[in-house]
Amino acid sequence: MRSEVDVFxxxxxxxxxxxxxxxxxxxxxxxxxxxxxxxxxxIMRLRQKGQRISRASVYRTLALLVASGLVQEVFYxxxxxxxxxxYGHDHHCHLRCLGCRSIVEFRDPAVEEAEKRIGRGxxxxxxxxxxxxxxxxxxxxxxxx
Amino acid sequence: MRSEVDVFxxxxxxxxxxxxxxxxxxxxxxxxxxxxxxxxxxIMRLRQKGQRISRASVYRTLALLVASGLVQEVFYxxxxxxxxxxYGHDHHCHLRCLGCRSIVEFRDPAVEEAEKRIGRGxxxxxxxxxxxxxxxxxxxxxxxx
DNA sequence: TTGATATTGAGAATCAATCGCAGATGAGAT
DNA sequence: ATCTCATCTGCGATTGATTCTCAATATCAA
Ligand SMILES: [Mn+2]
Ligand SMILES: [Mn+2]
Ligand SMILES: [Zn+2]
Ligand SMILES: [Zn+2]
Numbered sequence: 091m092r093s094e095v096d097v098f099x100x101x102x103x104x105x106x107x108x109x110x111x112x113x114x115x116x117x118x119x120x121x122x123x124x125x126x127x128x129x130x131x132x133i134m135r136l137r138q139k140g141q142r143i144s145r146a147s148v149y150r151t152l153a154l155l156v157a158s159g160l161v162q163e164v165f166y167x168x169x170x171x172x173x174x175x176x177y178g179h180d181h182h183c184h185l186r187c188l189g190c191r192s193i194v195e196f197r198d199p200a201v202e203e204a205e206k207r208i209g210r211g212x213x214x215x216x217x218x219x220x221x222x223x224x225x226x227x228x229x230x231x232x233x234x235x
Numbered sequence: 236m237r238s239e240v241d242v243f244x245x246x247x248x249x250x251x252x253x254x255x256x257x258x259x260x261x262x263x264x265x266x267x268x269x270x271x272x273x274x275x276x277x278i279m280r281l282r283q284k285g286q287r288i289s290r291a292s293v294y295r296t297l298a299l300l301v302a303s304g305l306v307q308e309v310f311y312x313x314x315x316x317x318x319x320x321x322y323g324h325d326h327h328c329h330l331r332c333l334g335c336r337s338i339v340e341f342r343d344p345a346v347e348e349a350e351k352r353i354g355r356g357x358x359x360x361x362x363x364x365x366x367x368x369x370x371x372x373x374x375x376x377x378x379x380x
Numbered sequence: 381t382t383g384a385t386a387t388t389g390a391g392a393a394t395c396a397a398t399c400g401c402a403g404a405t406g407a408g409a410t
Numbered sequence: 411a412t413c414t415c416a417t418c419t420g421c422g423a424t425t426g427a428t429t430c431t432c433a434a435t436a437t438c439a440a
Pocket of ligand 3: 188226227
């Protein structure tokens with residue numbers, strides 16, 4: 091499998107855009123760990139590594155990463171968008187604890203199958219889906235008692 | 236089944252809040268038709284019926300309607316939140332056309348079952364879910380050819 | 381009526397996200 | 411290496427949704 095760097099390079103080349111140091115650093119940081127981050131967190135992490143990239147460039151690059159399919163918007167919460175890298179991971183959905191806000195990823199064939207079936211039933215050519223399941227994790231349930 | 240008015244009245248009474256003319260008008264308008272609206276649309280509809288309610292009150296009342304469970308946030312798009320009334324409807328999810336932005340509602344037992352099963356498998360006490368399926372409707376597919 | 385409390389509307393404030401633009405940068409071309 | 415010129419970046423200003431503040435108003439109970 092090609093690296094995310096190669097994918098992004100190619101995506102940019104195709105649009106006659108440059109693979110700049112800023113874009114490279116942001117890409118690297120986004121793929122440095124697998125989690126669900128927001129712009130503020132991303133900027134902080136870059137800072138801690140000595141990278142001083144402007145907010146505007148972070149937003150601009152994130153938009154490019156989403157357009158390229160390497161990254162996706164996961165959810166809008168606390169008044170702003172959250173992202174995760176998805177290249178190299180197979181499609182998954184999220185269980186979200188309403189207590190501690192923790193997130194558990196899961197993969198489920200029945201859900202994948204449901205997408206196709208429901209699409210067929212309504213004459214939609216489906217391209218994907220997003221499923222969030224809400225609830226309370228064990229810890230939060232025990233805490234409440 | 237109790238009317239949404241009764242439910243809201245009771246909800247407000249329980250919090251020692253008043254059922255004002257403004258809240259009544261907003262509630263009525265939200266339940267006047269079943270669709271997926273945003274704050275701007277709601278204000279416009281109220282205007283057209285001669286209601287002149289401040290933006291702040293619309294936002295405040297919408298928050299109360301969500302808290303009461305009569306209304307839910309459906310999706311965040313175009314930079315702002317969209318809502319729908321849900322009281323009196325059984326739970327449903329959405330098929331969303333990426334071409335014309337049209338929305339089709341569907342109910343599917345397999346998805347309901349998946350919520351429970353996945354919750355059990357990860358020791359989550361689930362309270363609900365949100366599933367959006369993306370794709371292209373027939374019209375949009377034909378248009379593209 | 382009166383007093384206590386809740387509510388409203390208007391505008392200010394907040395905050396994420398986007399924009400405009402002047403100067404910086406980078407990939408050729410010479 | 412230098413020149414050229416389109417692309418980029420950072421800064422600051424701007425936009426737009428949502429929330430907040432607060433003075434004036436409305437409601438309820440006594
Ligand atoms: Mn994830
Ligand atoms: Mn709906
Ligand atoms: Zn939890
Ligand atoms: Zn369509």
